[in-house]
Amino acid sequence: MSVTNEQPYLIEIGPVDELPQNTGKTVRVQGYEVALFKLSNGDVRAIENRCPHKGGVLAEGIVSGEYVFCPMHDQKISLSSGHVQPPDTGCVTTYPVVITDHKIYIDSRPLSKEVCE
Amino acid sequence: MSQKKKIVLVGNGMAGINTIEHMLKLAPNKFDMTVFGSEPYPNYNRIMLSSVLAGDSTVDDIVMNPYEWYEKHGITLYTGQTVTNIDTTKQTVTSDQGVQVPYDELILATGSNPFMLPLPGADKEGVIAFRNIQDCQTMIDASKKYKKAVVIGGGLLGLEAARGFINLGMQVDVVHICDHLMERQLDPTASKMLQEALEEQGMNFLLNKESAEILGEERVTGLSFRDGTSTEADLVVMAVGIRPNVELAQTSGIEVDRGIVVNDVLETNQPHVFAVGECAQHRETVYGLVAPLYEQSAVLAKRLADVETEPYEGSVVDTKLKVSGVDVFSGGEFIDTDETKAIRVHDEFSGIYKKVLIKDNQVVGTVLFGDTKEGSRIMKLVRDQVEVSQQDMNALLTGSQGNNSTAPTGLGTEHMDNADIICGCNGVSKGDICQAIQEQGLSTVEEVKNVTKASRSCGGCRPLVSEILEHTLGDQYTGSEGKEPICACTDYSHEEVVEAIREKQLTYVKEVMNVLEWKNEEGCSKCRPALNYYLGVVDPVAYSDDHTSRFVNERMHANIQKDGTYSVVPRIYGGVTTPEDLKKIAEVALKYEIPTVKLTGGQRIDLLGVQKENLTEVWEDLGMRSGHAYGKALRTVKTCVGDTYCRFGTADAMGMGIRMEKRFEGLNTPHKVKMSVSGCPRNCAESGIKDLGVVAIDGGWELYVGGNGGVKIRVGDLLATVKTEDELIEYAEAFLQYYRETARYLERTAQWVERMGLEHVQAVIEDDEQRQALCQRMVTALSVHSDPWQKAIEDKQVQKDLYEVIDAKA
DSSP, X not given: OHHHHHOTTEEEEEEGGGSOBTSOEEEEETTEEEEXXXXXXXXXXXXXXXXXXXXXXXXXXXXXXXXXXXXXXXXXXXXXXXXXXXXXXXXXXEEOEEEETTEEEEEOGGGGSOOOO | OOOOEEEEEEOOSHHHHHHHHHHHHHSTTSEEEEEEESSSSSEEOGGGHHHHHXXXXXXXXHEEEOHHHHHHTTOEEEETOOXXXXXXXXXXXXXXXXXXXXXXXXXXXXXXXXXXXXXXXXXXXXXXXXXSHHHHHHHHHHHHXXXXXXXXXXXXXXXXXXXXXXXXXXXXXXXXXXXSTTTTTOOHHHHHHHHHHHHHTTOEEEOSOOEEEEEESSBEEXXXXXXXOEEEOSEEXXXXXXXXXXXXXHHTTOOBSSSEEEOTTOBXXXXXXXXXXXXXXXXXXXXXXXXXXXXXXXXXXHHHTXXXXXXXXXXXXXXXXXXXXXXXXXXXXXXXXXXXXXXXXXXXXXXXXXXXXXXXXXXXEEEEESOOTTHHHHHHHHHHTOBOOHHHHHHHHHSOOTTOOOOOTTSSGGGSOTXXXXXXXXXXXXXXXXXXXXXXXXXXXXXXXXXXXXXXXXXXXXXXXXXXXXXXXXXXXXXXXXXXXXSTTOSOBHHHXXXXXXXXXXXXXXXXXXXXXXXXXXXXXXXXHHHHHHHHHHOTTTOOOOGGGSOHHHHHTSEEOTTSOEEEOBOOGXXXXXXXHHHHHHHHHHHTTOOEEEEOTTSOEEEEEEOGGGHHHHHHHHTOOBOOTTSSBEEEEXXXXXXXXXXXXXXXHHHHHHHHHHHHTTOBOSSOXXXXXXXXTTOTTOGGGSSEEEEEETTEXXXXXXXXXXXXXXXXXXXXXXXXXXXXXXXXXXXXXXXXXXXXXXXXXXXXXHHHOHHHHHHHHHSHHHHHHHHHHHHHHHHTOOOHHHHHHHOHHHIIIIIOEEEEOO
């Protein structure tokens, strides 16, 4: 709890152990939907749960390494930069993830502003 | 500090934006660009409008450059604004909303306007052109209220519009002033064939008719003709031609004839003002097609980016009709004269007509109907004025069945210039493709498609792309039909991977990727589902499914919809249900506020719009098994009522359908599998277009296989005729198992039967020993099946991992 008090923009999601590996999880935060992923290497990534192409729900995509394949039209999206891979274009907002005491926190600050160039 | 050159583009269409795209490639960061467009959209592919009207694409699908593209390249975009004034002295443009922008160089790409016949009544409501997204929308909206459309103009655009109306469920008359259709592209033979093909699709033609007056009070009600006859109409579409949009140029003192007059570098008579595309008139010619527009924009872009360029010397145009089920291509000269000789193939049985016209040993034009894949190749000969022997030509017309790319020497893509456009839909040149192949090490058509977008839209240029690959790679080219790697992660083909799994006894997805040294450690969305499938087929008992390698629908056991909700289709065996089950379905729909309840094409009930977190509860309340409507699995067995009720029925179609559906329920297959049982040869369950269709005949059953009613319609082949129900199950088992074991993942039975050959499949199935063995393996595969919905209801961990949505408090 101390974390959120000192850093009020961090939002607690839940225990990192409960997050399934390589399967996205849908999280609703302040009316936004965030897709949360635990990668093969154990890293956790959080991105906006809508693809820039047709609003596909990215939490349901196939995860491969640092990428997720959008379930709607198979566009490949980087989970770390949010960039849609060529030949497709676009960018998804990414959220910094903090893990403290085995708990996942999402940095909410990008929620209010677009971080894509 | 170097000042960026200010480029202003008037017209946000295909020609202008293509020029800008070239310039960005040639000299990035050198320009400060501003674009004006009258339509409220980013740049879209106008050629694909007919596909939007036909319902094959949405407006979003045809957007070529989304708003982000403009942002990314720092281009200022004004949509919904029309430039009304150019001051060529001060070098500024002004829009109707008062925006004024200075330019160093100005590009006019104002396109063209549809030509509206000045008929009395042409201003009535319901009289439109077919030119932009707005027109397209008007037509779609009209189809919801009205029944009868009339298209004036039997040319390319008119026919595409008419086909769209048929798709929208409207009746349509096509009015044409000549006695044959597309007379500017087709000879009478091809035209007649086209007319017959379109009549079969439901179009009605009024030929030799000159329109006189549009009838009606406020809204159109009909159209009368000079010969005194008339026809009813709720909507009239004029598709009689286009006119270059020159008004702006004209009022700004730029030289205009029919179009804006330009020289060989697309320059107008005013310094620093250029014109490109349909608004431009070059050497007396105004073009209304996409290929010349791309050729012009390539030259103009180089000129503006100070890159050396050959002048633009005009284009030889060709035309392709984009109407489903009809392939028509024409280019160059197409009417026989005393000076021309023709090579002709006319097969009235298959509906194929091909004509190549030759003058002094040079190909000067062609008309192709029914089989158009040699079109681009022949046009290349026309453009290059290549001397050909008759042997070459015969080979060109008759020698190629399927997709082989063994073109006679001298006729192929190796003679094309790098600037030649290969993919007209997306404006990809030969040079773009070669460069991508070399720089990024591409080796398959799929890869080229993914990197360059060539062949991504209509697919017509696929053979050319394949040929370019072959020439660019030389000996390294492994062929697109022979060995095709599963995806870009590996060089192994489907067959090689399956063999390796068997030989090396590989048991999970990651292991396969490791042992076979996948280039991409964790694979991708193409190979992982395939590997998961192959592992399951090779050892169904020991293998445990990898749900992270499943496409969302199969992982969630429900169909994802575009808004992120799901659709649920309960299993209803043979399409036969009970009042109790119907009641239960209705109660569930009410309880979970399911917005849409629909019958599927396979006689099942679809509950659409279910929230992800409600899925398991919906299943639990239904208390039915999964219909696998989402799976690469047996979908449905469609049935007629058979001899239970039908006065013509000769067998128990419902009973047989239920038995088959229970037998094969939940079976994993390379792609979806649809079946049907018809109780008599009237075939009400449409068994000829199913993966496995059964028709009862007096004293037995016929099994049809490899049928498909989807994208590419294929009528099934008669695999066998059997006497008893047990034999029928046995044959079906053997057939399905053989398909499961030898098909590539995502290959439908239709393609598979064609690849394997019907006779081969028959030989395997009819061989007693092989059939028994296949059935045995099928029994093993079926033994591990359990209902996925039940599993999800019982397993709390599955519910949490897959269906839970976390509500995080800020």
